[in-house]
Amino acid sequence: MEKFAPVKRSGDGQPVRYLIVDDSVFARKNLAQMVESFGGQVAGEAADGVSAISEYERLTPDIVLMDITMPQMEGIEAAEQIVRKHAGARIVMVSSVGYQENIVAALQRGARHFVQKPVKPEVLYEVIKYVMRDEQAAAQGAGAGA
Amino acid sequence: MRMELIQPFINSADAVLAQGLESPVSIENLTMDEEAYRRKGIAAEVCLTGDIEGRIIFDADEKAAACFAQHLAGFEAPDADDLAREAVCELANQIIGNAVTVLNDQGFHFRVHPPTLLTSEQGSKSSEDTEAVVLCLSTQSGSVFMNVALRYHRRMMETATAAR
Numbered sequence: 001m002e003k004f005a006p007v008k009r010s011g012d013g014q015p016v017r018y019l020i021v022d023d024s025v026f027a028r029k030n031l032a033q034m035v036e037s038f039g040g041q042v043a044g045e046a047a048d049g050v051s052a053i054s055e056y057e058r059l060t061p062d063i064v065l066m067d068i069t070m071p072q073m074e075g076i077e078a079a080e081q082i083v084r085k086h087a088g089a090r091i092v093m094v095s096s097v098g099y100q101e102n103i104v105a106a107l108q109r110g111a112r113h114f115v116q117k118p119v120k121p122e123v124l125y126e127v128i129k130y131v132m133r134d135e136q137a138a139a140q141g142a143g144a145g146a
Numbered sequence: 147m148r149m150e151l152i153q154p155f156i157n158s159a160d161a162v163l164a165q166g167l168e169s170p171v172s173i174e175n176l177t178m179d180e181e182a183y184r185r186k187g188i189a190a191e192v193c194l195t196g197d198i199e200g201r202i203i204f205d206a207d208e209k210a211a212a213c214f215a216q217h218l219a220g221f222e223a224p225d226a227d228d229l230a231r232e233a234v235c236e237l238a239n240q241i242i243g244n245a246v247t248v249l250n251d252q253g254f255h256f257r258v259h260p261p262t263l264l265t266s267e268q269g270s271k272s273s274e275d276t277e278a279v280v281l282c283l284s285t286q287s288g289s290v291f292m293n294v295a296l297r298y299h300r301r302m303m304e305t306a307t308a309a310r
Contacts (some may be wrong), residue, residue, distance in 0.1 A: 023260055024239065026232035029219055069239070069260050096243020097258050099250035116247075117240045118165055 004125050006039025007132055009062060016132060017043040019059055021052040021075065022067040031065050031094065034121045038128060049073025056082050063131060068095035068102060076106050083110025090131050094119060151198065151296050152279050158245040159283055159292055162237065166218055167285055174289065175282040182268050183293050187211060188231055189264040190238040196256025198249065200296035203264065204238035210288025217287065235261040
């Protein structure tokens with residue numbers, strides 16, 4: 001896999017921690033390999049929306065990579081529930097179903113971005129950098145004020 | 147079944163398999179099938195409900211499925227059978243998800259259900275108005291088959307008839 005410059009948390013320079021949510025073990029492994037190639041750390045995995053919510057509570061990851069079509073509870077609903085409780089949650093939807101109404105629904109309910117499967121590592125990398133920008137901006141702001 | 151419903155699946159299968167396997171894919175065969183589906187290897191079924199209803203079966207012979215899994219995962223798994231089944235489900239999910247994205251952009255609205263593994267040798271027979279199209283694709287790892295049985299929802303048919 002291509003080498004990427006590590007994306008770190010700007011606050012403490014630690015690796016970005018990910019929660020990967022997908023009902024396919026195969027897709028989770030694939031995404032895990034990608035985020036590790038970005039210098040990230042897989043904090044946990046979940047196979048449905050219900051487990052995603054409880055795993056988020058337990059792990060408080062920096063980023064959630066969330067599939068949409070899953071059994072029990074779909075990704076968009078899980079994202080909404082997480083964001084309702086944790087307004088700062090960074091959720092990136094990762095789905096093969098990339099039509100506009102799905103994307104709009106996900107963004108309206110609190111997701112930060114959308115990546116269509118099959119996932120290209122370079123696309124996900126740019127999205128991760130973009131989504132982590134707010135944290136970097138906050139850290140820079142705090143640094144400037146100090 | 148109308149070709150406008152099939153073409154997005156052909157294009158999507160071609161694109162997803164070529165990208166995932168990093169090798170060319172060719173369409174070997176396209177036939178109509180009114181018989182019950184007979185599984186050829188490891189098969190996953192995805193159902194659609196909404197303006198267009200029906201199901202798509204993605205089927206790969208076991209050797210091809212194992213090759214896909216190894217290639218896509220980038221490592222040799224201890225339980226190759228499990229990973230091969232997962233690979234087939236995930237490829238089905240990606241191919242069908244990409245195709246329905248195109249159909250949605252054309253104005254069709256529907257819900258895609260998660261893929262399920264087909265374990266029985268024979269599937270249900272497609273009805274008169276869900277005659278299936280069987281697509282055979284050749285990859286470097288082996289052959290894969292897609293059996294697409296879709297129909298317009300009754301509401302869509304009535305709207306189309308009223309518009310004539």
